[in-house]
Amino acid sequence: MRTVARRQPEWTIDLPQPFTGADADLEIFRPAIYVFCHKTVGNGFYVMVTPDSAKLESASEARFREAAMNLSSSKETAALSAPLGLRPRGLTKFIPGTGRVVRHYGSLDPVLGRIGSLEVRLATTTREIRKAQRLRFKVFYEEMSASPNGATLISRRDVDAYDALCDHLLVLDHDVKPKPFRSAKPKVVGTYRLLRQDIANRHGGFYTRGEYDIAPLLTAHPGLRFLELGRSCVLEPYRNKRTVELLWHGIWTYVLHHRIDVMMGCASLEGTDPQDLALPLSFLHHYAAAPAEWQACALPERFTAMDILPKEAIDPKAALHALPPLIKGYLRLGATFGTGAVIDRQFGTTDVLVILPVSAINPRYIGHFGPAANRHAA
Numbered sequence: 001m002r003t004v005a006r007r008q009p010e011w012t013i014d015l016p017q018p019f020t021g022a023d024a025d026l027e028i029f030r031p032a033i034y035v036f037c038h039k040t041v042g043n044g045f046y047v048m049v050t051p052d053s054a055k056l057e058s059a060s061e062a063r064f065r066e067a068a069m070n071l072s073s074s075k076e077t078a079a080l081s082a083p084l085g086l087r088p089r090g091l092t093k094f095i096p097g098t099g100r101v102v103r104h105y106g107s108l109d110p111v112l113g114r115i116g117s118l119e120v121r122l123a124t125t126t127r128e129i130r131k132a133q134r135l136r137f138k139v140f141y142e143e144m145s146a147s148p149n150g151a152t153l154i155s156r157r158d159v160d161a162y163d164a165l166c167d168h169l170l171v172l173d174h175d176v177k178p179k180p181f182r183s184a185k186p187k188v189v190g191t192y193r194l195l196r197q198d199i200a201n202r203h204g205g206f207y208t209r210g211e212y213d214i215a216p217l218l219t220a221h222p223g224l225r226f227l228e229l230g231r232s233c234v235l236e237p238y239r240n241k242r243t244v245e246l247l248w249h250g251i252w253t254y255v256l257h258h259r260i261d262v263m264m265g266c267a268s269l270e271g272t273d274p275q276d277l278a279l280p281l282s283f284l285h286h287y288a289a290a291p292a293e294w295q296a297c298a299l300p301e302r303f304t305a306m307d308i309l310p311k312e313a314i315d316p317k318a319a320l321h322a323l324p325p326l327i328k329g330y331l332r333l334g335a336t337f338g339t340g341a342v343i344d345r346q347f348g349t350t351d352v353l354v355i356l357p358v359s360a361i362n363p364r365y366i367g368h369f370g371p372a373a374n375r376h377a378a
Contacts, residue, residue, distance in 0.1 A: 118173055130157060133159050135188050135233060135235065139235070146158075169192040169193070169247065171234070171250075172188055189237075190247055191233060195207065212297065217264075217355075225259060226263075227254075227258070248329075261357065262358065263354075263357075263358070267330065269349060269350045279315075281341055286307065286311040288331060290338055295339060302342045304341040304343055327354075334361050334362045336355055
């Protein structure tokens, strides 16, 4: 076996004191003893970052959520110089706590539906959330053009502070062939991240507020419950009607259970040059703009105009063809869009704001999923 020299730790991790009370379920995300990260290196070996101890300090919740399940950006360079060791595949099952239940849904069964070998469910354990993060890394960073930071490269997971707050919707494929000497396990092939307004209000607000000024929108509808949808992706072989339908069945079941009134969130078009996206952006601006009561505008410092082409120059059929399937799906449901786009250079995308009041959903789709969301019940 190849030997890798060990060095004394040159770094510490600043983390808050343990969470208690209503936030006790977040305690599993505080890597107080070990922080496991890995990265493929030469000759098929792996790097394992394992500090001998972690420095625990009091900190605000906002600071923790930046560090939760990740190394903070200020520690990325130091992390790469941390002690090294070999890490074979499959070692994550030995990481303390990864199988622990960290999400409880009360009367809502986490298994929401099934079509054939595919199942839609809510993640309940840290291990399941990590699988969703690995899928996001594969799609956003390996397949698309997102630019990872050092910690993301090492962990090979797409992680941010909101993962500790959100519920994670998963589509799993149970028709998986076993690998040699290993039993077959369901594979996560699709995911969505869900953040309810009551939780967002307790922890600094929605992710969307970093791109759009949604405060007036929320203030204008004080009696309604908002749900933020985000970080959606599906593994390429599964990008078909069946998988998307199952994801939306899961979302609809969740919406009904929590009595959600409005869904919203950022959806992405691949690319960061608005001129290359002139047709789809202009189409959304002229043909699918949210009415005044549902409008929200991109933050001034991030605003990118969408009305690049005049309305008379747009071929609607060609514009629809140019839109990503996810945005076309939102349009079919009855969604409208905010004012202005936002360029996300880290992910290599141009984002638009989707606004979908439940009352505006096309009745055809409510009938399709069923008023009780039982069409694909498990």
